[in-house]
Amino acid sequence: MVSHRRLAAPGFDRGANAALCFMSAAAAALGAVPATAAPQDDTRAKVDRLYEEAEKATEAYNKADERADRLREQVSRSQDRIARQQDSINSMRDTLGSLAGAQYRSGGIDPSLVLLLSDDPADYLDKAARIARITAHQAGQLKDLQDAMRVLAQERAEATRKLTELEKSRKAVVAHKRTVEHKLAHARRLLNSLTAADRAAYDRASRSGRDDMQAFFGSAVPASGRAAAAVAAAQSALGRPYIWGANGPSGFDCSGLIQWSYAQAGVSLPRTSQGQRYAGRQIPLSEAQPGDVVTYRNDASHVGMYMGNGQVIHAPYPGAPVRYDPVGMIPGATVTRV
Known part of the structure; x- marks a missing residue:
């Protein structure tokens, strides 16, 4: 919202405090609309209020839109991480499946029976030790797989939560946009009801030239x-x-x-x-x-x-x-x- 006054004359940089105090006091004084104000003055005051309300809604819109953009980036990063983790889990599953298949094919006979039938017990014990190491390695891989799946589940839950927040933020953006559009349309109707002279007085000439x-x-x-x-x-x-x-x-x-x-x-x-x-x-x-x-x-x-x-x-x-x-x-x- 702005008060509709002539711009200050040059010379601010000397005696700045006094000038600022004067302008602030003048602006505050002009902000009040007397009870006996003319209808045109009352209309301008209403337009001012609508612009102020629209500006507040615009900043709320900007904030919601900024939050929505931030959430979109977070969701996109989460989805990338989920895809990479899923690939890693699939690879770990394939490795564990291969080991399990090999063990099944070579370990179908009871170990004690294999030892009794073996022509070289020392060779058997050496193979058993290697199998034990493989089994321990496999157990470690299985734990890694379980940990990865737990992290993946957490990532998916977080991504779902952020998607829900994103949808709420998107709705907030739409609601703020409608509020702004409504107030600006009302302000335009009020401005159009003013005389040409009053509209010109409201839309002061810019100092850009x-x-x-x-x-x-x-x-x-x-x-x-x-x-x-x-x-x-x-x-x-x-x-x-x-x-x-x-x-x-x-x-x-x-x-x-x-x-x-x-x-x-x-x-x-x-x-x-x-x-x-x-x-x-x-x-x-x-x-x-x-x-x-x-x-x-x-x-x-x-x-x-x-x-x-x-x-x-x-x-x-x-x-x-x-x-x-x-x-x-x-x-x-x-x-x-x-």
Whole structure:
């Protein structure tokens, strides 16, 4: 959810604390809709709430989808191990079967009778000793077979459990997807009920067209080389559409933009905004530098990237492209240095 105000003027990097406090207070004040608000204002407030709810559902969808992907990989690895273990067991069974057949063919007469009938008792005793060694070896192989079969049974039970979890996760993905689609459709209907002027006011012009970016962001520099690379990647995504559940490169949801931007810098971040909040070291908002991850709300259901001069780049909501907005657009920002 975003408050619909003009962007902050340049100059954030001097007196940052005062500017941030002002923006946060203003955002908090604008978040309340007076009881006497005009119908158009009330409609915009409802759209804001729907977008916020849809964003939370989107992050839940991303989390469930990420879990489903992880479970698919685990199930695939388990199935590979099961296949290899089954081949090993089959080979062990064949070896034991051959030994058993040979013993049956050569050991059909009672050993004491063989000794009595033998012309060379010493030769018999030597053969018996060899048979005893073979039998001991066979017993060891039989134990190995039993152990392997027990491990195989455990692997199969674990694979079955993970398949059950995967099905539950898949259903959760579908449920979250429906929730998002329902809320976004409702928001679109409400937006379509606004006048053209109010729709234009709601869909503020993006700041993606500035040429004097150095002046816009002042003297702020990224905290590291990888942060600088992530900033460059995020800037390259300016103007691309918000697509829920997407992580680039043609479109993004809020956490998808941050994950993709850092991936271009060679850094693997979690898929969800909640995971991204804890993907590094927490720092005060007053110490934010370009490339820092900024999450919003208690549940971290929205995320952007700090760019300097009190601005973040983010994927706001459906219909609004990746753009710059004031870091105080939503109260309660938390900053993470990756």
